Amino acid sequence: MPLSPPALELRGLTKRYDDGTSAVESFDLTVHDGAFFGLLGPNGAGKTTVISAVCNLIRVTAGEVLVFGRPAASLEARGWVGLAEQDINLDRFLTVEETLVYHGGYFGMGRDEAVVRAGEMIDIFDLRAKTRVRTPKLSGGMRRRLLLARALMHRPRLVILDEPTAGVDFELRGELWRYIERLHDAGTTILLTTHYLEEAEELCEEIALIRGGRLIARDTADGLRESYDADTLADVYVKAMAA
């Protein structure tokens, strides 16, 4: 049986911004199909740049980005990726339901399929009472729920969650992780960035530490603790970033 290609493969990814700032330099990373993978690092480490390169949101300076073996810029690959960005970026003219249905449409769904799927996501993320409310009128927590629902709307094979629980209350965080774990159990690959190290330790099968645009360590949480002779992932993080 042929091996399935990695969910994500970055080879020599380099991004220099127009002002000359180098965000990532010759960055290599492979995330296997079906993995729950954590990408950790301080602000400005290059996590969002890596994610943006995968999602066709930056102009890559050099290197190759493959999603399930296909170039990330290809239409096929783009349809396989679902992104929940760190910042809330919802269309201000649309209601909750429209946000989901239109997103489904952008990602190739027909109207009937998109409406049914939007209904499912509305129920899963407990947005039923706000279905016809326009996004600027939603509370912060509701917006975050909608952002996650939108990322999952088109049933992506690779879900990228960039700080999904930043500013989210404890209850929603728990609900969110339970749902993401179910998705993962069903075979969806998850790429997560978070500042909550306990979340990463609990959820991620493998963790990569990134600093100054370079990969500095990659292993399971246990492996990282052993390598850095640390008791907790937080200790690993502190030692790795100080090194």
Place this chain on the structure above:
Amino acid sequence: MSGAQGLRWLARRETLRVTRLWTQTVLAPVVASMLFILVFGLSLGSRIREIGGLPYEVFIVPGLITMAMVQAAYNNNSSTIFQARNDRYINDVLSAPMHPWQVNLGYNVGGLVRSLAIGLALLALAVPLTGVGVEKPLVLAVAVLLGLVLFGALGTVAGIFANTFDNITFVVNIVILPLAFLGGVFYSVEMLPSPWEELSHFNPVFYLVNAVRHGFFGTSDVSVWLSLGVTAALALPAYAWSQYLFTSGRRLKA
């Protein structure tokens, strides 16, 4: 996956934006243009002799419709793209499986719908008020299409480059409005003394207004082929420019 579905939904979203804000996007420009027709045409028009054998209130209708439509195409495309960039929900479209040409076309649909709604509403009101008719509908359709492509594309480019809303309105107030007013909307350039008549021929809006006027009356200040040719020669590079920005990602992607 061809992106055709995405294009349809983006076009739908842009149309929804126009209809949801119809009082701003359609009603306001229709009222403003009707005031021009009423005040300049029907009130002051009686004091102005005929132009090219046409009553003044009839003469100004094509230019006013043109001005309202091209402004709407520019305003719509520039504002929708600027808002999408500013709030960053454009990422939802840029990351979707759509070709850059589909994204560009999808964003243009809103401007097209808005402009056509304004043009048809103004025509429907101007016909009974002034008795204006359409002599050459095909010429009119081609002229309007080229004008909307030109100003829609300029709006797209402005929306991509703008850092603030002021940048967008600056172009309207400093470039588009003066060119429209000096392009023969309210007069025939033949009435101007030299060198103003000759200088008017360097104004691209002059050719667009004349092409539209030819569609309405079958006559204009210059050859209709020259008018359509100049407008097309501007519209195609403008659209190519907007397409280049979507294809390259310049200003849209970091």
